Amino acid sequence: MENTSPLPASSGNEPFAPTTVSEDTAFAPRTDLSHLSQHAEAIRRELSKIIVGQQALAELLLTAILADGHVLLEGVPGVAKTLTAKLLARTLSVPFSRLQFTPDLMPSDVLGTAVFLPNKSEFEFRPGPIFASIVLIDEINRAPAKTQSALFEVMEERQITQNGTRYAMADPFVVLATQNPIEQEGTYRLPEAQLDRFLFKLHVGYPTLEEEVTILQGHHAGLGSAALESVQAVLSAETLRELRQQVRRQHVEPHLLDYIARLVGQTRAHKGLYLGASPRASLALLNGAKALAALRGRDFVTPEDVQYLAPHVLRHRILLTPEREMEGQTPDDIVQQIMQQIEVPR
Amino acid sequence: MRFWLRLCFCGLLLLPTGPVAVGQPALRVSNPTPTLPTDRTSRVRLRQPAARQLREFRSQREFQYVEVKSEQSGPSRFWARLWSWLDDFLATKSGQVVWEYGVYSFLVVALVFVVLKLLQVDLTRAFGRAPRRSPLLYDTAAEDIHSLDFNTLLAQAEAAGNYRLAVRLGYLAVLKQLTDHGLIRWQPEKTNHDYLRELTAGSLRPAFQEITRQFEYVWYGEQNDLSAAHYTLARDARLTLQRQIATTRRAA
Numbered sequence: 001m002e003n004t005s006p007l008p009a010s011s012g013n014e015p016f017a018p019t020t021v022s023e024d025t026a027f028a029p030r031t032d033l034s035h036l037s038q039h040a041e042a043i044r045r046e047l048s049k050i051i052v053g054q055q056a057l058a059e060l061l062l063t064a065i066l067a068d069g070h071v072l073l074e075g076v077p078g079v080a081k082t083l084t085a086k087l088l089a090r091t092l093s094v095p096f097s098r099l100q101f102t103p104d105l106m107p108s109d110v111l112g113t114a115v116f117l118p119n120k121s122e123f124e125f126r127p128g129p130i131f132a133s134i135v136l137i138d139e140i141n142r143a144p145a146k147t148q149s150a151l152f153e154v155m156e157e158r159q160i161t162q163n164g165t166r167y168a169m170a171d172p173f174v175v176l177a178t179q180n181p182i183e184q185e186g187t188y189r190l191p192e193a194q195l196d197r198f199l200f201k202l203h204v205g206y207p208t209l210e211e212e213v214t215i216l217q218g219h220h221a222g223l224g225s226a227a228l229e230s231v232q233a234v235l236s237a238e239t240l241r242e243l244r245q246q247v248r249r250q251h252v253e254p255h256l257l258d259y260i261a262r263l264v265g266q267t268r269a270h271k272g273l274y275l276g277a278s279p280r281a282s283l284a285l286l287n288g289a290k291a292l293a294a295l296r297g298r299d300f301v302t303p304e305d306v307q308y309l310a311p312h313v314l315r316h317r318i319l320l321t322p323e324r325e326m327e328g329q330t331p332d333d334i335v336q337q338i339m340q341q342i343e344v345p346r
Numbered sequence: 347m348r349f350w351l352r353l354c355f356c357g358l359l360l361l362p363t364g365p366v367a368v369g370q371p372a373l374r375v376s377n378p379t380p381t382l383p384t385d386r387t388s389r390v391r392l393r394q395p396a397a398r399q400l401r402e403f404r405s406q407r408e409f410q411y412v413e414v415k416s417e418q419s420g421p422s423r424f425w426a427r428l429w430s431w432l433d434d435f436l437a438t439k440s441g442q443v444v445w446e447y448g449v450y451s452f453l454v455v456a457l458v459f460v461v462l463k464l465l466q467v468d469l470t471r472a473f474g475r476a477p478r479r480s481p482l483l484y485d486t487a488a489e490d491i492h493s494l495d496f497n498t499l500l501a502q503a504e505a506a507g508n509y510r511l512a513v514r515l516g517y518l519a520v521l522k523q524l525t526d527h528g529l530i531r532w533q534p535e536k537t538n539h540d541y542l543r544e545l546t547a548g549s550l551r552p553a554f555q556e557i558t559r560q561f562e563y564v565w566y567g568e569q570n571d572l573s574a575a576h577y578t579l580a581r582d583a584r585l586t587l588q589r590q591i592a593t594t595r596r597a598a
Contacts, residue, residue: 027563027580253566300567304537327463343534346518346565 031250031299036066036243040295042234046091049227051084052218053211059295060202060312061088061176065240066247066291069199069284070155070175072140072316077180079204085136085176092240093233094133094172101143103186107150111160112167125162130154133170133237140177141187148194151175155197172240192275192319199284200309201316243294250290251300255345260285260306266338267318273334275319285313303344311335491522491532509577510570516584517561520554523591538562550594553587 040062047058061084064071073081089096099110112128129135130151140148154160158169177198180187195201207215218227260282268276289305296305315331324334403409418426435441496519503512521541525532530544538558545551560580564572 027560027576030567251566251568253568256566298562298567300563302537302562302566304539307537340535344537346514346538 029297029299031246033246033294033297033299036246036294037297039235039239039243043088043091046231046234047084047087049231050087051080052214053207054080054084054204057084057202057204058088059292060200061085062295063288063291063309064199065092065172065174066243066294067199067284067287068172068174068244069287070177070197072195072198072201073176073178073204074181074201075178075204076206079206081178081204082136082138084204085178087228087231088176089134089136090231091233092134092172092235092237094237094240095131095170096134096136097129097132098136098138099129100138101140101147103142103144105143105147107147110147110150111154111162114163123163125165125167127167130160131167131169133172133174135173135175137175137177139179139187141179141190144188145191148188148191152193152197155194170237172237172244192317195316196278196280198316199288200312202312247287247291247294250293252286252290253300253345256289256301256303256306257286259303259342259345260289262342263306263310263338264314266342267314267334270334270338272321272324272329272337273318274321275317277314277317281313281317285309288313303346307339307344310339491518491525494518494522496522504577507574509572509574509580510564510568512577513561513564513572513580516581517557517565520557520584520587520591523588524550524554527591527594529591529594550587550590553583553590557583557587 043062044055044058051058061071065088071085073085075081086098108128110128110130112126112131114123115126116122117124154169155175158171158173160167160169175198179190206212264277264279264282264285267273267281270276285306286301288309289301292305292309293299293301311332314335318331318334320329320331320334436445494515496515500512500515500519503509503515521530521532524530524541524545529546529550530541538561542551542555542558545554557580560583563569564580
């Protein structure tokens with residue numbers, strides 16, 4: 001067979017052909033992600049004015065915002081879950097509302113209600129606090145299932161239907177919810193259907209010793225409220241929509257789609273799981289990986305991105321069998337096991 | 347009138363009904379058992395059943411007490427014999443001793459098992475090295491880098507101008523070389539960055555990091571239009587690294 005290639009048909013140790021191509025142009029993103037990187041860096045900078053440490057949390061929150069997903073933040077009281085969510089909302093110049101979920105909260109308190117106007121002899125819909133771009137739901141698992149179900153439609157379809165009329169949400173629309181672990185007093189377990197609507201469930205842990213000392217130093221110096229006021233909005237709704245478009249155009253190698261499907265599919269076959277993840281989890285993993293890759297300056301997704309996000313995407317979508325729970329295993333353990341069973345495409 | 351009827355009724359209830367009601371002790375009557383004399387005079391007549399009737403009875407199905415042969419299969423017979431032998435053995439004195447100690451042993455083993463389970467102790471590591479996972483445990487379709495002829499495959503890819511594939515094969519060849527030198531441990535589920543973290547040889551790390559970056563851009567970034575000049579850059583970097591690896595002392 002005749003060799004038509006400009007290179008010798010060998011990969012041996014022969015001398016290399018001289019090249020004049022710059023390496024920078026060869027292996028660089030084909031999409032200009034500098035705009036996205038600048039905005040991401042600006043948000044990180046604003047968050048770091050108040051939040052000490054938690055870089056991984058900030059990156060994951062940004063990933064969720066870019067992937068157009070909702071986030072559930074779980075942690076014990078006092079680890080700055082609400083503060084982080086509030087600050088993130090402050091860095092975006094979009095309408096923001098906050099809801100404190102309580103056991104006596106009614107669906108109409110969240111969605112809004114129709115009010116009768118005697119002078120017009122007709123009902124008028126008064127939108128509830130859910131009508132904002134960033135909605136912070138504090139302690140979401142303190143409301144019963146009836147109120148939780150009010151969020152099903154709005155979180156998935158970005159709309160609510162009242163008396164046969166459809167009311168669309170703003171774009172962007174992101175729910176940032178915080179919750180205490182289920183073991184805490186006065187909490188309810190969220191319905192599986194609702195948990196599935198969250199892109200990520202993020203665990204907020206305790207700070208390290210050094211971070212805690214820095215928190216104390218800042219508090220002692222009286223920087224609390226002043227620093228809070230100094231946090232600026234650095235991203236508009238319009239810019240966020242543009243960045244999301246850019247994220248949607250990220251390259252995903254076909255084998256990686258297969259890898260994602262296998263990972264999620266394995267949760268349905270795992271013996272230690274009573275409930276596996278839905279196809280919505282596959283979509284969440286794909287969208288999240290695209291956003292994370294963009295944040296890390298790449299215009300393509302790698303298996304590293306998928307593996308990094310898999311626990312955050314899957315941990316709230318799977319249910320362990322009672323035996324595994326009694327053995328002290330966690331959903332994260334099972335996700336790790338699953339990742340060790342699937343070959344990385346290469 | 348009704349009053350008198352009630353009075354009479356109460357009177358009837360209070361009437362003595364026996365020795366218990368009146369509180370008198372029961373009378374003991376002596377009644378000796380009569381003994382009859384043995385009858386030695388009556389004649390005993392033996393009655394024989396009629397032979398014809400006997401034959402009739404014998405011909406009836408209900409009176410044919412024939413032992414039915416067992417229709418058990420071979421394994422069933424084996425198990426039946428085994429249980430029978432075990433039954434007999436346990437009935438003996440030595441069998442009872444064995445049974446007693448067997449039960450104690452089982453209880454001790456079960457207790458140890460439960461304790462180990464609760465403590466989450468992995469006993470498989472107690473007798474030597476941890477079990478090594480097979481490199482291709484689950485996916486038979488996986489590409490085994492140890493069985494690929496990289497020189498031939500690379501030559502074919504380069505000849506066909508498929509530089510994206512050539513970059514991939516070159517990267518796999520590097521992974522194989524690193525594995526052969528004991529610098530990394532090849533596992534299909536590991537990512538490139540896992541290998542990077544594993545690679546402790548300081549001088550190789552930057553070069554491996556660079557070719558990993560190139561591979562990811564070309565392969566995951568779907569650079570199907572990679573030019574020959576760009577490929578040459580990637581190939582140069584790879585060959586330099588491969589020469590470095592070849593001169594690195596094999597890890598223990």
